[in-house]
Amino acid sequence: MTPRSAHITDLVERDHGLRVVELREYRSAHIKYRRQISDLRRLLLHRWGERIPATEAAFREVAYMLDLLALYDERDRLMDDFLRTHTAFDEITSRRLAVAALARAPRGHTTKRLGELMGLDWVTRRQLRLTNIEAVDKPPRDVLDALYRQEGAAYGRRKRAVDRLLPKPISEAKRLSADMFRRRVAAIYAVLDLGSWVPVSKLCNLIERKFRKNTPFIGVTASSMPRVIRKIAARDPGLLTELRQPPGRPDLRPQLWVTIRPKDANGYRRYFATRLAGFDADTASGLPRWFYSEFERGLREGCGLHRDDEELMRLARARRVELIGDQRAKT
Known part of the structure; x- marks a missing residue:
């Protein structure tokens, strides 16, 4: 028996992780095996290249991947696809690795345990953005704080750049203001006839008689009504306003008259x-x-x-x- 085949045969007898039931007992049921498989595949390809060579260390790390793939119902197809696509193993070695994984199934690993088995360092974890495999080391706190500050500043710059390109959301106050503006314009159009000029004082009476307590001008005093109408006419091109002297009363101040354009x-x-x-x-x-x-x-x-x-x-x-x-x- 060659050393390589002895190593592969010995994998059946090793304890590579905990059973899925035991993982749940350790409150680790939140582990996302699909994401863990994606992270582990990314780590293996980064460490060994597109085609994993047939070495002792590669056999051991590929076995951890097969343990995770064996958790699924289509375990045979998933393991065959991975071994055929990403490894340079011969057919006999691939078959023995798959049989060993099936013999150990179902086995899973916590994120911390998988990081220890793979010997994942913090720099590689950060470089590959692995979120479901923990690193075995960690930099000092002051280095982490400086790094997090840099990341926060970079994220803020990216977010501000994106926000400048996107339309700004309308706040609740602006939405209510726009809704009130539409209601007031609709009320003015409802009481005015095309071509008829009406003073603001008469316009207020017409709106109150038509809408009663549902008038959109509730809370607007008679003295501030001309100012409100001028603002509405400035935003709505369909209204015309004009200051006129009251007929027959040259002693009074000019009044604001309104009509539809x-x-x-x-x-x-x-x-x-x-x-x-x-x-x-x-x-x-x-x-x-x-x-x-x-x-x-x-x-x-x-x-x-x-x-x-x-x-x-x-x-x-x-x-x-x-x-x-x-x-x-x-x-």
């Missing part, structure tokens, strides 16, 4: 008609300035009309003549 030619014509109706004899002098303003020209152009539409121009002139007379309109 027209989106097409017919909508702008309705908006234009209601806007003309809002002029009176005191404000008729500002009608040409309003008609030829850049804002109104841009609004007409956005609705598909000419910036200086002749039909609308005739309506504006007729309204001015109606308010201040033909002679004053010509001057």
Whole structure:
């Protein structure tokens, strides 16, 4: 009997680990054998190369791998695949190793015991990122602390770099604020008609009558309502606001009026008609300035009309003549 075959035969009689039942009794049932097999395969290939040579030390370490593979129902196929793919053993040696592993089955190893059997050092464990095999040594505490600080700093840099590329999650406060904004915009659109200008004070009454206690403007005082409406109009392009003097009350402060921005030619014509109706004899002098303003020209152009539409121009002139007379309109 050659020394190699004697060594392989002797493997049957050796105690290479604990039975699975005993491992559970030692509270080691949490061992992930699938991950342990993956770590051990990685360690063997790192130590011996892609093809494990036929040496005494290699026989011993491959036997530990076969012990783990023998825990599964398809143990024969798993052991044959590993021996054929990763070892340079002859057929007789491979068969004897597999038979020895089956004779010892089921056997398992704790992470600490497997590290002792394999003689795994801390540097190799860290280099290969083995998590289910413990190392037999450990560096001093100050070296570990410095290393963990470096790893933490590197992880923080990587995480910040990834966070800059990903969309930031919306906080609960921002989500509630966005939801309240949508509810308020929907409430304004529900009570306004296209082209009708409504003062903020009347808008508050319309919303309260329509929504009762479910008004989205609950808690907003009458003095702060214009500020809230201006902020909403600044974020929603579908609303228009304008400061106007109360009709017939030049002694009062200007009020904020709100309307829905027209989106097409017919909508702008309705908006234009209601806007003309809002002029009176005191404000008729500002009608040409309003008609030829850049804002109104841009609004007409956005609705598909000419910036200086002749039909609308005739309506504006007729309204001015109606308010201040033909002679004053010509001057």
